[in-house]
Amino acid sequence: MTTQRLRIFFSKGEEIKYVSHLDLVRAWERTLRRADLNLAYSRGFNPRPKLVFASALPVGFTGRAEMVDILLERPVNPQEFASRVVQELPAGLGLVSVKEIDTALPVLPNQLVAAEYEVLVESQDSLDAVQSRLDGLLAARNLPRRRERPDGDRVYDLRPLVYKLWIAGHHAHTYVVAMHLQAGGHGTGRPDEVMEALDMHRTVRAIERVRLLLSTA
Template structure:
């Protein structure tokens, strides 16, 4: 039986940037069990813990803003959750914040709309040239793109996956870009493809997801806001 839903904001560092989405779920499940957290379980012949990640993180990408929902069968304060679970997490995974959210809210995965990234690329272009490339891509109505994975070739409009682009910094040949890319059932933008579309010939030196942005316009969310979160 579910009596509480906690939302975890956590970081995923260099030590674990090459693990798969499934491996990450296993890390969390193991840590929660070792910490003796009273997990709620699904029904059926093979009950499984009710935990859910917001969106898969591409392999090789770090993050400072991943989201995880954990459903509990007994109430646990966010403070005690952090205190007990932190000791069981592997190197490279660290919790930033834990807070309670409404049990009746839509699933975490269904609420995700955008991801924000910081992307480091090497370049010999000036600030003005980089700004012009960003403006040109944002002004485009469409950007036909193809991506080959193994023998499969996918064709799609890359522009529809880009919400915003900006220049964070540029110094000594190192350019840091900010990107807000679509992350939902309609598609997911990939930072390295956007960097290539901007004319950067070398693959990014670093890609970090800094934030996941949720849709908050559903009636359930509006009702939750009206009543407020429990203290």
């Protein structure tokens, strides 16, 4: 019987940015088993620890404060939990913080409403020219895009998925373009598609998900 729900905030670094979400899940399962915690397991022929991630991070992206909820059968102090887990983490995974969550709250993916990203991109454009690109996208009434899917391409409007777009920093010809995008079951904006809409996708050097925003704390 589950008695405690802990939320882990963690980072996914450069060393493992090409690791798939499935392999990331397995890495967390191994880490938690080695930490000797009283995990709650699913039922059936192949019981697995009950882990619920907020959102899969696309391959090639890094993450600064990703989220996963862990269910435990026996309560543990979050600080003790953190001290055990941090000793077992593989290279590339970092523990940011741990806090206890009400077990009655909706599952983590159902609370997700938005995500913030930072994109490192090179451009020969001036600061004013890059800002003009961003302003032009935000001023657009719609941005029809085509997203390739295994079951067939889907045409959608990118514009309502972009809440905010700004220059977070720049040096010489390198810019940090930050964006606040819709996420969750009602539609998810992708930063790589935003950069393509800006016609700046060819010189993107890195994409990091800075934080995930929930409808409940």
